[in-house]
Amino acid sequence: MLKGKPATCHPDRIHYAFGLCQECYHKQRSASGVSQRLNHQWYLSHRVETLAAQKQQRMNRTDEERERDFAYDRQYRAGHLEESSLKGKVYRTEHKEQIRRSWRCWYDAHSVHNREQVKRWNTEHPERVRAYRAQHKALRQGAFVAPVDVGEIYRRDRGKCGICGRVVAPKDITLDHILPLVRGGTHEPANVRLAHHLCNISRKHYGSAQLRLIG
Numbered sequence: 693m694l695k696g697k698p699a700t701c702h703p704d705r706i707h708y709a710f711g712l713c714q715e716c717y718h719k720q721r722s723a724s725g726v727s728q729r730l731n732h733q734w735y736l737s738h739r740v741e742t743l744a745a746q747k748q749q750r751m752n753r754t755d756e757e758r759e760r761d762f763a764y765d766r767q768y769r770a771g772h773l774e775e776s777s778l779k780g781k782v783y784r785t786e787h788k789e790q791i792r793r794s795w796r797c798w799y800d801a802h803s804v805h806n807r808e809q810v811k812r813w814n815t816e817h818p819e820r821v822r823a824y825r826a827q828h829k830a831l832r833q834g835a836f837v838a839p840v841d842v843g844e845i846y847r848r849d850r851g852k853c854g855i856c857g858r859v860v861a862p863k864d865i866t867l868d869h870i871l872p873l874v875r876g877g878t879h880e881p882a883n884v885r886l887a888h889h890l891c892n893i894s895r896k897h898y899g900s901a902q903l904r905l906i907g
Contacts (some may be wrong), residue, residue, distance in 0.1 A: 710734040819865035822889070826867045830879035838880035840867065845886055854885030855895055866892045 697707040705713035711734060712720065735742060753761070769776060784791060799806065814821050823842045830837050842865065853860050854868060868887035871877035887895075 818863050822866045826869075826884075827879055830869075830873055833873050835873045835876075836878040836880065838878070840879065840881055840884055842867070845881065845884060848881075849886040852886065853888045853891055855887050855891040858888070860886055860888055864889050868892045868895065 699705045699707045699713035699716070700711040701716045702713050705715075708714040708717050710717065710731060819842055823840065827837060827840065845867065846860075846865065851859050854870075866887050866889045867884045868891070869877045869879065870883050870885055873879070877883050
């Protein structure tokens, strides 16, 4: 009596891979070009079951196994950046409509949850939301944009508003462009400073010097 699933090639033998016993599987692998076609045909006929089994396997991983897999993925990506980037670009170019439909289906199925999650994140991170908006504003105006870390700017300015000089609460953080974007300013650490939301609005784009609104 077999102790596993029978193979389709030899029902009296145990299934090894792709419906074949171990002997037949390795014979097929050694044949030029046959193994790839065999693997692809088997995958297409068992796609749903394979994806479900892979998902269940990922869910059953321990924390140690999950961290090991993440570390392997990071190491692989770091060593194959150009190759992965090229493959991704080719795939996206050849499957634009398929990707768009897939994203639309996912979004429609998760729209309520997605809106609630975004709203909750925006409420918990108002300073980061304002930082993203400042960056997008600079991009729309065609200004030079460099990475700006709000936390670094907060520590550099010692948590004080560059306009009024008072301490800025985390929930009231905004980034003020010393030389306004409309006057050729850039969005980079050297041209941004910490500011209260109200101070930033009051100053608008007038001048590049500090404005002591409050003595």
